[in-house]
Amino acid sequence: MGTDEQFNDMDVQEYDAVFSLGSNCQTAYQLRRLSLRREAGPLDWFVSKNIDQLIRLIDARFAGFMDLGNLEKISAFRTCYCVRDTRYGILSYHDFPITEKEADWALAYPEFKSKLCRRTERMLQAWETGERLLFVRVNGGQDDGDRLYYSLKKQVKHFFDLIIIDTLADENAPVSSWAEPSGCIRYSIPKGKDWRGSDGAWNKLLESIRLRHRLSD
Template sequence: MQLADLKGSYDAIYSLGDLCIPAIQMELNEIRPFAGPLDWMQSQNLPDVTRLLANRFAGFMDLSHLEVISKASDKLYYVKETEYNVYSNHDFYIHQNFPPELNAYPEVKAKYDRRIARFLEKAALSQKILYIRTEATLEETKELTAVLDALVAGSYRLLVINHAPVQGIVEQHWPLQNVCAIQLPNDEKWHGNDALWTQIFQGITLLED
């Protein structure tokens, strides 16, 4: 699938990690009306994300699965979700939590439960969804699409973006149905590719609920 084949309208657009970059770019390009479960988390091991989706998020962010690793900043803790190897550094504020006690856990868990419920509802009811994943191999993507085939009732597209020592947008032409794989420059990938992301999203629109 080529990048041009992604153009069109979607009922939902979701980031599947690996960092916050897809969510940031979706927000900058005004196609992110609500947060997804993985938007602001570090989920660098794609097989764990695939397992998370296959399990319909069962056990995700349970209190027994959370481990405070360190301080992410002077305001937030860096917390590992040990069941799926996902990391949070935007949820647990230092002034609210006193490890090993995570006093803010009930509200954090409720927030993720809402996001997960919407994610699964969109997968079940939408006619067309776009998923975006940064950093994935061809084999990992095959495993991910097998799970998405079972999870998504309607149709979907998967945009895979790998950062590499390239110039501009390089299409990879992976032999996978529903998958568009491209490469972007790996220099200053957080905001150095802002214009390229805008180019990627041209012609992609989000239908209003």
Template structure:
């Protein structure tokens, strides 16, 4: 799949991690109509992300699997948060437990945080079941991992879907990989500074994509 093929109208759009970058870029371009479950968490392991999707989010952030790892800050602000890791799925939460309400020894707002995640899980599952066309965006993924992701999403999504998969490497512009995958458009972007320097490339890649 190539960039020309991902253009068009979509009924839903979701970031699949691995960092907050995809969600931030969608927000910059006013293409993020609602929050997704992976917007502000770290999902560095693609096999574990695929397992979570296969399990339909079962046991995500179960208290017995949580490990407090320290402090972090907000996505945009310097507001302090407690960082935790779900060791079962190897997912990091750095922006959910505000330090003013939680401590390293007690996650007082756990129930509130899980209510938020459950709303996002339900929205994700509802959209993937009913939308005519869904766009997913993921950073950091090998070809083999992409094959597994396409298989998992083919089972999860009831209608059509596309995945914009972005890896950062030593390139000077947008490089299309032309992987032989029906639903996945894999590209490479420059890796010198991924958070802001590639904004114009993101706009170019998503030009012609409309969320309806």
């Protein structure tokens, strides 16, 4: 996993915090279900499929993320509007409730932005003070793990690990893993029946992961 440790499925790996890096809500859902997510992170409930834009966001330390002037309402999705951050290409599906007048879609913005700032500061603080961090992302291209790892390495002051999980349509596919040159660990698992993914595969994948202690807010 990290450059100074050899990954071993049998060893318990302890972290100060575990953060989702997208690319969808499955990551945050599974981390919460497995009690590996004490507090929310800034990317938990967004869709962030473009790795280049995610790396730009990390390199910028989330500067301008979801600023009102960069937001574009795209469509309605169930009870909320789908809203896109045009600077980073990241989509919100859960933060802007559908309003009686469509022009009022941004009424929820102040509360949303306040919540997002708290989550962003939590992650930035962890980058500075966390002695052992774990970042988890669902789905990525062939070299995305290495690129994302080196972007994080420029920001995170201490030890961290990065896991990228590729989901497969074959529900009988075994959970498998391999290391990339950077030290990023790639997994392939069955994608599951819906957006939440395969609980059994995630159980196996993260069965050796534990949280050490709570980072100060």
